Amino acid sequence: xxxxxxxxxxxxxxxxxxxxxxxxxxxxxxxxxxxRLRESAIAAELGVARNTIREAVRIxxxxxxxxxxxxxxxxVIAPTPEKIEALYTARERLxxxxxxxxxxxxxxxxxxxxxxxxxxxxxxxxxxxxVDRDLAFHQAIVALLDSTRLDEFFTAMTKxxxxxxxxxxxxxxxxxxxxxxxxxxxxxxxxxxxxxxAEIRAHIDVSxxxxxxxxxx
Amino acid sequence: xxxxxxxxxxxxxxxxxxxxxxxxxxxxxxxxxxxRLRESAIAAELGVARNTIREAVRIxxxxxxxxxxxxxxxxVIAPTPEKIEALYTARERLxxxxxxxxxxxxxxxxxxxxxxxxxxxxxxxxxxxxVDRDLAFHQAIVALLDSTRLDEFFTAMTKxxxxxxxxxxxxxxxxxxxxxxxxxxxxxxxxxxxxxxAEIRAHIDVSxxxxxxxxxx
DNA sequence: ATGAGGAAAACTGTAGTACAGTTCAACTGT
DNA sequence: ACAGTTGAACTGTACTACAGTTTTCCTCAT
Numbered sequence: 001x002x003x004x005x006x007x008x009x010x011x012x013x014x015x016x017x018x019x020x021x022x023x024x025x026x027x028x029x030x031x032x033x034x035x036r037l038r039e040s041a042i043a044a045e046l047g048v049a050r051n052t053i054r055e056a057v058r059i060x061x062x063x064x065x066x067x068x069x070x071x072x073x074x075x076v077i078a079p080t081p082e083k084i085e086a087l088y089t090a091r092e093r094l095x096x097x098x099x100x101x102x103x104x105x106x107x108x109x110x111x112x113x114x115x116x117x118x119x120x121x122x123x124x125x126x127x128x129x130x131v132d133r134d135l136a137f138h139q140a141i142v143a144l145l146d147s148t149r150l151d152e153f154f155t156a157m158t159k160x161x162x163x164x165x166x167x168x169x170x171x172x173x174x175x176x177x178x179x180x181x182x183x184x185x186x187x188x189x190x191x192x193x194x195x196x197x198a199e200i201r202a203h204i205d206v207s208x209x210x211x212x213x214x215x216x217x
Numbered sequence: 218x219x220x221x222x223x224x225x226x227x228x229x230x231x232x233x234x235x236x237x238x239x240x241x242x243x244x245x246x247x248x249x250x251x252x253r254l255r256e257s258a259i260a261a262e263l264g265v266a267r268n269t270i271r272e273a274v275r276i277x278x279x280x281x282x283x284x285x286x287x288x289x290x291x292x293v294i295a296p297t298p299e300k301i302e303a304l305y306t307a308r309e310r311l312x313x314x315x316x317x318x319x320x321x322x323x324x325x326x327x328x329x330x331x332x333x334x335x336x337x338x339x340x341x342x343x344x345x346x347x348v349d350r351d352l353a354f355h356q357a358i359v360a361l362l363d364s365t366r367l368d369e370f371f372t373a374m375t376k377x378x379x380x381x382x383x384x385x386x387x388x389x390x391x392x393x394x395x396x397x398x399x400x401x402x403x404x405x406x407x408x409x410x411x412x413x414x415a416e417i418r419a420h421i422d423v424s425x426x427x428x429x430x431x432x433x434x
Numbered sequence: 435a436t437g438a439g440g441a442a443a444a445c446t447g448t449a450g451t452a453c454a455g456t457t458c459a460a461c462t463g464t
Numbered sequence: 465a466c467a468g469t470t471g472a473a474c475t476g477t478a479c480t481a482c483a484g485t486t487t488t489c490c491t492c493a494t
Binding site: 435436437438439440441442443444445446447448449450451452453454455456457458459460461462463464 | 466472475476477480482486487488491
Binding site for chain 2: 476477478479484485
């Protein structure tokens, strides 16, 4: 334990900090889907130069939360049925590929722990936290693939997912969420790959349908 | 066939064009792995402003060919054994997940065609083209997953892969490449999933080993 | 020669100004 | 109600400037 422990210099750029901050705001719903991020306004409000904002937004683009349109600048991604479908299809492929692998003990433990945290958040009824833990549970499943690249890819998708789930209000009861995840967990623990795959498919189908439903208004 | 077919206005920005151009140069080996992209030099040489280059490089970052380091700017990614391993592991997971699905006729045809093109390029002995078609073959396999998001993800990885394969010179004969892909194709056509998985694993193991070997110098 | 130290040069990160070309919204006359 | 016009608001890009970091290069003691 050094006397300098915890001391750390700024090791990050303004643009990076702005990107992080904006990312947070967007996910919190400060900008609605389809909204444009106006550079001068943001720059003026935060007291930074416009090119710095521009760079921050380019960094944001990495996470997939905004995309650039020529002469219109950065636009917050807007969910469409096709996009949601594409996102969930990718999830389905990854997660089903993951659960047919034999989990190592610590992986199994991580998934179990993730489930417990969902249950805990559900008991408290904190919807925001339920979403977070829900995503963490699925992240733990993808981790079964033992591929850092795929983990990263899933993390990126997670940002979009959380965004959708946050912007569109939720329509499931916490109990339903817990129940759905419990059957997945059970199947994994039992080593019943076929059932795990089936449960994941069912879970994802339900989610897609709910999201589409919410979107239709 | 409209009379206006093919007509298209510029619909792209300078930064985007620069990003494309730089990407090409990097993959062609104009910049070695680990090299820094010096903004002022590039800006001066191409007659554009430095902030435009900066933006172009941020776009480049999207494809994973460069990454930013604080106060050092953009650096061309350098292959390390760990990175190569991570890349190929992700490939392996995707491709094996793909071949256990039953291919639709047009997907099978696409893969077959991709193989034929490998054979064709091999006959000509054009190593650059062999690499391209090799990657296209694997892209066709990943397409079996029917997920545009995963296709895109694989495409991004492909850029890195091609880069490695281009920078590091090749050490396989064209015949070996063709033979390796033929067994994969055969297994897929026969619907023998287990063998297809095994062949893909073998193929990827060989590639990783060769790359690491080349890297050790 | 060689390695340590330190000064200078080269660059990045950021700010700020400017302006042409585009998009968008409000206004106008029909 | 509506097509057309106009002007304001913005984006894309260029240029200049400068503080803070790296990198390079030179010097000096060993």
